[in-house]
Structures are given as C-alpha cells and as structure tokens.
Amino acid sequence: MYRQLYRFLALTLTTVISFQGVAGSSHSHDLTIVTDAEQSRRAAEEKESSLKNAEHRSTGQPPREVIEALKQGNQRFVDGKMTALRRDAKTRGELAEVQKPSSIVLSCSDSRVPPEVLFDQGLGDIFVIRTAGQVLDPAPIASIEYAVAHLGTRLIVVLGHESCGAVGAALTTPAGKSAGSVDLDKLVSKIKPHLSSFRPSAGDKLLRGPVKANASGIAKELVRRSEIVRTKLQSQEVSLVTAIYSLSSGQVEFNMWELDFTGYVSPEPAPVVKAVPASRPVKRRRNASSSHRGH
Numbered sequence: 698m699y700r701q702l703y704r705f706l707a708l709t710l711t712t713v714i715s716f717q718g719v720a721g722s723s724h725s726h727d728l729t730i731v732t733d734a735e736q737s738r739r740a741a742e743e744k745e746s747s748l749k750n751a752e753h754r755s756t757g758q759p760p761r762e763v764i765e766a767l768k769q770g771n772q773r774f775v776d777g778k779m780t781a782l783r784r785d786a787k788t789r790g791e792l793a794e795v796q797k798p799s800s801i802v803l804s805c806s807d808s809r810v811p812p813e814v815l816f817d818q819g820l821g822d823i824f825v826i827r828t829a830g831q832v833l834d835p836a837p838i839a840s841i842e843y844a845v846a847h848l849g850t851r852l853i854v855v856l857g858h859e860s861c862g863a864v865g866a867a868l869t870t871p872a873g874k875s876a877g878s879v880d881l882d883k884l885v886s887k888i889k890p891h892l893s894s895f896r897p898s899a900g901d902k903l904l905r906g907p908v909k910a911n912a913s914g915i916a917k918e919l920v921r922r923s924e925i926v927r928t929k930l931q932s933q934e935v936s937l938v939t940a941i942y943s944l945s946s947g948q949v950e951f952n953m954w955e956l957d958f959t960g961y962v963s964p965e966p967a968p969v970v971k972a973v974p975a976s977r978p979v980k981r982r983r984n985a986s987s988s989h990r991g992h
Contacts (some may be wrong), residue, residue, distance in 0.1 A: 715973040760852040760936035763799045770817035775947045783819025798824040803831050804856040830863030831915045832887045834936045842925040851935050858942040859903040912939040
C-alpha cells in the first residue's frame with residue numbers, strides 16, 4: 698500500500714514540475730504526447746465547427762427564401778451597391794472541406810452573364826453550370842443531379858439572357874442549312890424544338906420572347922430527362938424556376954408562374970413510322986414475269 702502511495706505522489710510531483718518547464722527527460726516525452734493529442738483534438742473541433750457553420754448557411758433553406766436572397770443580391774448589383782464579402786481566405790478555408798450552395802444556376806456561357814456577380818453572391822453560394830443557350834447534355838444534367846442529390850441544393854434556376862446568340866442562331870438558321878460547323882449545327886438543333894411553338898414578334902429585337910421560350914423548354918427537358926430531378930420535384934424537395942437577364946439594366950426577371958414543375962411529365966416524341974404498301978413492287982414484278990412466261 699505504501700509503495701502504491703509513493704508512486705502516486707511521485708507521478709503527481711513529476712507532472713507538476715513538467716508543466717512548470719523544469720526538466721525530467723523521462724517524462725518530457727509523455728508531456729509532448731499529451732500536448733500533440735490536445736492540439737489534434739482542438740484542430741478536429743475547429744474543423745467540425747467550421748463544417749457545421751458551412752452547412753448551417755444553406756442546407757434546407759426553402760427555395761422561396763433563396764429566390765428572395767437572389768433578388769436582393771441582383772438589386773444590389775443593379776444599384777451598384779454590391780456587398781458580397783464571402784470571397785476571402787476565411788471563406789476559402791471553410792469551403793475547403795465542404796460545399797452547400799443554396800441554388801443551382803444553369804446559365805448561358807455568355808461572358809456578360811456571370812451568375813455570382815449578377816446575384817452578388819460569394820464563394821460556395823451558387824452551383825453554376827454554363828453552356829451556350831443553356832443547352833442540356835449529359836454533363837450539365839449530371840452536374841445538376843450531383844448538386845441536388847449530394848449537396849442538398851433545393852432551388853434550380855434556368856437563366857436565359859437578352860440577345861442570346863445561340864437562340865438567335867436557332868431562329869435564323871434555315872432547316873437543312875448549316876450554322877457554320879458540325880457542333881454549331883448540333884447546338885442549334887437542340888434549341889430549335891423549344892422554339893417550335895414560339896410566334897416571333899418584329900418588335901422584339903432583344904429576343905426576349907424566344908429566350909423565355911427556350912428557358913422554359915430547357916426546364917421541361919431537364920424534368921423529362923432526369924429522374925433524380927423529377928423525383929425531387931414531385932416530393933417538393935426541390936423547386937425549378939426560369940429567369941431572364943437584361944444586358945443593359947442588369948435586372949433579372951424571375952418567371953414565378955413556372956416555379957412548380959412537380960406535375961409536369963413530357964411525353965417522349967412518337968417515332969416516325971413509314972407506311973408499308975399493301976403489295977410490294979417486287980412481288981408485282983415477279984407475278985407479271987411469271988404471267989408473261991405462261992403465255
């Protein structure tokens with residue numbers, strides 16, 4: 698018993714001396730281990746806190762609240778009073794491990810239409826996909842699906858813009874004619890179906906009408922082609938809206954009447970089947986030849 702008490706007192710005394718910075722080579726290694734462990738624990742806590750803060754910013758934010766935030770940011774952009782401060786080293790550090798963007802924006806590749814700037818947003822706030830005319834291919838669709846399924850983003854915006862060159866090419870390229878290259882022809886062919894029911898207006902020099910029609914067509918195509926997006930819409934976990942950007946004013950106009958695509962299902966186009974004649978020419982010739990030989 699005395700021997701155990703002696704060991705306890707000796708260990709206590711050694712620990713006190715070590716924390717006061719007084720030698721003890723046999724115990725300084727133990728102190729270093731404890732210090733490293735404590736530093737690791739604190740680093741892990743700070744990292745966890747940072748991740749929680751990043752998640753808290755946007756996870757589960759209702760789509761209409763996100764739209765309102767985008768509207769307010771766009772107004773700041775229009776007024777020249779942009780305040781997006783989340784573009785610093787601290788924000789980069791927070792986002793190094795996780796991202797939780799509040800919205801997905803599918804926009805045109807046009808250099809004048811950068812969504813983060815138009816909506817006065819910072820790093821990690823918007824998940825942006827950009828293609829000419831917002832055209833959908835497997836990569837853009839997969840990108841949207843990733844943000845919806847893995848990042849928890851609840852709002853999808855299809856953003857068109859005035860005087861869109863891709864839409865203009867689809868309007869002015871005659872059927873059967875080339876837009877200038879094989880790839881441009883493919884691009885135009887993807888936009889033309891969205892404009893089939895559009896009635897052009899001579900006074901619409903900015904192409905607002907066809908741009909809106911194309912954005913709406915793109916949104917409906919996304920719902921048709923993506924089971925992930927369609928399922929999320931039907932369960933009301935995600936909302937889908939279209940919008941148009943004015944190059945001159947900087948204003949983004951949301952088409953709120955198209956906010957709900959939950960019940961939309963676009964039927965696949967019916968395949969074109971050529972009618973087969975009742976009697977084939979070959980059989981008629983064969984019969985005629987036999988009749989001739991019989992005479």
